Amino acid sequence: MAGHSHWSKIKRAKGANDAMRGKVWSKIARKIIIAAKNGGDPRDNLNLRYTIDEAKAVNMPRHTIENAIKKGTGELGGENYESATYEGYGPGGVAILVEALTNNRARTAPEMRMIFEKGGGNFGASGSVSFQFTRQGVISIKSDAVEEDTLLELALEAGAEDVKNEGEVYEVYTSPTSYLKVKEAIEAAKIPIEAGEITNMPLNTIAVDAETGQKILKLIDALDENEDVQNISHNADIPESVTV
Secondary structure: OOOOOHHHHHHHHHHHHOOOHHHHHHHHHHHHHHHHOOOOOOOOOHHHHHHHHHHHHOOOOHHHHHHHHHHHHOOOOOOOOEEEEEEEEOHHHOEEEEEEEEOOHHHHHHHHHHHHHHOOOEEEOOOOOHHHEEEEEEEEEEOOOOOHHHHHHHHHHHOOOEEEEOOOEEEEEEOOOOHHHHHHHHHHOOOOOOEEEEEEEEOOOEEOOHHHHHHHHHHHHHHHHOOOEEEEEEOEEOOHHHHO
């Protein structure tokens, strides 16, 4: 599948953007609230389970997680958030897909438009770029944590679609429905997971030069600074010298 190395590059770039822990916790808390609307027990609500795992990965306090769940189930009062997706093109004609959780669409949409336009892009209508992405589970594991053949056999047996060696990391690709089973199989084998999520992966990527890559990352930074934004996906193949 095209764009496999893209995910690890995005995660490295985004890691710097999310340096402020409080900001990360705030964004994940919103995801927990939304997920918990379909039930507060992670054993019965897989989306909630995924999100709690994400919260634990960034060391979110237990009471913060529990309060977010209670807000989602209605046990505690709080803002009423809803999911929203925004689409557009960045410098170099790169497709950008933004997932947000907002309590005011009338506020968030104009903010997204302004950020796109200020960053040299174009804010698009619904469906303008989403067809260029597919939902997929991705699990990243440091290459020195396990032998490639061992991981390949384990992951494929658990239902993974593919395993790619990206140098410093292995990337395990799954369907959204098999993500949890594969993740649990890796964890059961005591193999440490660097990162993992169900995300929008590009069907194909567009190679850009370093200058354009810098502009794209600047736009992504600006989008990520918005408190409503949860995830950003794009189809740019940015030079390694720019993303590291």
